[in-house]
Amino acid sequence: DSGVTQTPKHLITATGQRVTLRCSPRSGDLSVYWYQQSLDQGLQFLIQYYNGEERAKGNILERFSAQQFPDLHSELNLSSLELGDSALYFCASSAGQGGGEQFFGPGTRLTVL
Amino acid sequence: EDQVTQSPEALRLQEGESSSLNCSYTVSGLRGLFWYRQDPGKGPEFLFTLYSAGEEKEKERLKATLTKKESFLHITAPKPEDSATYLCAVQTLNSGYSTLTFGKGTMLLVSP
Numbered sequence: 001d002s003g004v005t006q007t008p009k010h011l012i013t014a015t016g017q018r019v020t021l022r023c024s025p026r027s028g029d030l031s032v033y034w035y036q037q038s039l040d041q042g043l044q045f046l047i048q049y050y051n052g053e054e055r056a057k058g059n060i061l062e063r064f065s066a067q068q069f070p071d072l073h074s075e076l077n078l079s080s081l082e083l084g085d086s087a088l089y090f091c092a093s094s095a096g097q098g099g100g101e102q103f104f105g106p107g108t109r110l111t112v113l
Numbered sequence: 114e115d116q117v118t119q120s121p122e123a124l125r126l127q128e129g130e131s132s133s134l135n136c137s138y139t140v141s142g143l144r145g146l147f148w149y150r151q152d153p154g155k156g157p158e159f160l161f162t163l164y165s166a167g168e169e170k171e172k173e174r175l176k177a178t179l180t181k182k183e184s185f186l187h188i189t190a191p192k193p194e195d196s197a198t199y200l201c202a203v204q205t206l207n208s209g210y211s212t213l214t215f216g217k218g219t220m221l222l223v224s225p
Contacts, residue, residue: 002156033212042217043157043200048210056210090156099204099211100145104156 003027004105006091012111018079021108025072025093031055032074033094033102034066038087049074050097078110086112115140115205119216126223129190134219136201137183144211145204146184148177150197151218157200191223 003026013019025032034046045058049068060066063081068074078085088109092102116139126132138146145164149157161170163179170177174195176187186199198220202213 002158004156043202043215045207045212045214048212056207056212058207058212088154092156097210098144099207099213101147101159101162102213103159104149106156107154109154 002103002105004091004093004103006089006105006108008108009106010109010111012113013081014113015081015083017081017112018077019081019110021076021078021089021091021110023074023076023091023093023105025074025091026103029093029095029103030072031094031097031099031102032068032072033092033099034060034074034076035090035092035104036087037090037107043090046076048097048099055097056099081112083112086110115203115214117201117203117214117216119199119201119219121219122217123220124222126188126191126221128192128223128225131187131189131191133188134186134199134221135183136186136216138201138203140203140205140214142205143203144206146179147202147204147213148175148184148186149200149202151200152197160199188221191221193223193225196221196223 046060048055148160151157161177198218202215
């Protein structure tokens with residue numbers, strides 16, 4: 001158990017809908033990272049937050065947004081969902097903002113029908 | 114653009130049959146190289162960090178090594194419980210911040 005929690009574990013929704021994925025980092029970690037994993041693309045970095053502030057940005061679509069709250073938990077919002085957004089979404093955390101050793105949560109499996 | 118290529122894509126071994134997984138990278142400035150293990154439907158689990166060429170790290174049956182262009186994950190006398198996908202990632206600068214770029218992984222299956 002990495003200490004990173006994610007909810008929900010599974011999410012099934014329809015195209016055009018909006019969903020919110022939630023992540024709580026390990027105790028003491030200030031950075032949260034979001035990743036998308038699909039069979040063809042592998043693990044793709046989306047965005048990083050450090051102590052409530054946005055830091056690095058990866059290949060995150062404009063339909064996706066994230067935030068980190070004062071209690072350090074983070075939410076990833078996905079809107080106008082398309083079939084191609086079906087994937088595993090992982091959250092990871094680390095102590096600093098240097099993007100080094102990251103600890104991953106169990107993931108949320110999103111299925112868009 | 115930073116690139117990480119892992120080979121082979123899949124590897125099947127008999128229990129006790131040692132082998133190596135390869136991770137080659139093309140980056141503008143390597144800050145660190147990471148190995149993770151991922152079981153099906155689970156999040157990646159951190160294994161090793163390597164920072165400079167010549168560095169080696171060991172954990173049980175696994176040993177990771179690093180050169181200027183690639184890293185190897187050596188698996189000695191593997192057991193069925195070593196079956197998993199092994200991911201390699203490089204830490205580089207992204208708009209002034211360090212991030213990880215992952216390879217697509219090597220799926221290892223160890224048969225008893």
